[in-house]
Amino acid sequence: MNRRDFLKTTFIAGLGISIHGSFDSFVRSLYASDDADIAVARGQSPGRITKAAIDALGGMGKFITKGDRVVVKPNIGWDRKPEQAANTNPEVVAAIVSLCYEAGAGTVKVFDRPVSDPRRCYKQSGIADAASAAGAEVSFIDERKFKKVAIDGLVLKDWPLYTEILEADKIINVPIAKTHGLAMLTLGMKNWMGVMGGWRSRIHQSLDESLVDVSRVIKPTLIVLDAVRILTANGPQGGSLDDVRELNMVIAGTDQVAVDAYGATLFGLRGSDLGYVRIGHQSGLGTMDLSKLVIRNVVL
16 A cells, blocks of 8 residues: 555545445545556455445446446356355445446346356355346356357467357456466456356366467456455365455456456465466566556555
């Protein structure tokens, strides 16, 4: 936290009680910045820090316009409860859905292609109920809706991708930060595997290059990385609460490589330690050099 952000946080702490009724708008007015590349919000409420992180980038209205068909893509891959940190936090997903509608979105769709049984994943994760309550159209992946797309990437020449994400006006990627046996960490770019059809395990032979290839085709309007609870071992499925670390953080940005590079620091790593981040940086997809970015910190 730089000196200016420290002073803002101290000022908020001193005045928070007296301005309780308009606290969210007050925080936004202090932290919103058109020059911020990444926003990092910390606090006890997943919904509020999600909003705070997006507000620090200029607010959802900067990204979503009236009538937009929006896809919000969380990780719903596993038959796990929210406290086990295998799936995106449901409160983070619900907050994003609500903010999209407040910004004028016409429809907001939420879906994923789980590894475990879809019905159990959607229910156990809490995402189906939370997103539906916020007004999202929550659906299971329809295998008939995959379409082979030309990629012409580093290793993938084409791959079947889900048509509903290809047809969206805006895409918001909402991964959770956790460990992964092959990729080391699963963050934003890895989350696109949930809209890939076919035999996904085949890309494990060249996983890092494949993730970059797919990330060049699916271009998110916004990435919101859930680090409310992170899975520090035995990912991506987890199961034991001993492997979960509570950070109460949400990170938001528009550069896939930069957000994943920041996500690496949550685990004591650098972006360059992750193959797909390093390749994404080298190929011009984004930047992993956090020292060149404006990172806005918000503490609630």
